[in-house]
Amino acid sequence: MDVSVIAEGADREDHLRSLRDWLADSQELRGRVAGVERPPVAGTLGPVLDALSVALGPAGAVSAFATGLIAWLRTRRGDVHIKVTLPDSSSLELDAKRVSGLDTLALQQQVAEVADLLSRQQEGAADPEQRELP
Template identity: 85%
Template structure:
């Protein structure tokens, strides 16, 4: 199962580059994270990093992705909005301003929610997911 990760805002491309580097440091995700580029706009040089594609195969990759994503968000300053889109087009959105101040229990809950959502999608089981899901 591949998930797409996008970043909103004027610094979105830099945020995606940072997230790609962060996730690539995880042994479980090494070689599973690729940049999705779009052609350059007229008058600009080089392609634009539009999203990340993350291949989630075994269960360990799902957990590593969820943990890595939340941990990366906790390191961000300012407003960062990340959208994870699943193959069935359902999605969830995470904002750094809501994740950075979480205590250990709340952080563990966020990782568990992301992992459960991805695992249900991967297994093709469970109730249908809403098109958009925002984690508290």
């Protein structure tokens, strides 16, 4: 399962590059994080980094991604907004202001919620007839 990660704001390309480098440091995610670029606008030098694509295969990659994303957000200063889009077009939005002030228990819960959402999506993709009970 591949997820797409975009950043919003004036520094979005810098944030995406920083996040890409941060996630690539994780052994479980090494080789699974790629930049999605669009061609340069006329009169500019080089392509524009629009998003990151993260291939989440085994369960360890899902956990590493959730943990890495939240940890990276905690290191950010200012207004950083990240949107993770899943293959079914549902999305999850996170921002640094809400994550930076979390205590340890709340932080662990946030990571668990992100990992759970990604795992459920991954399981549903593996078995399209599998449905969540109400």
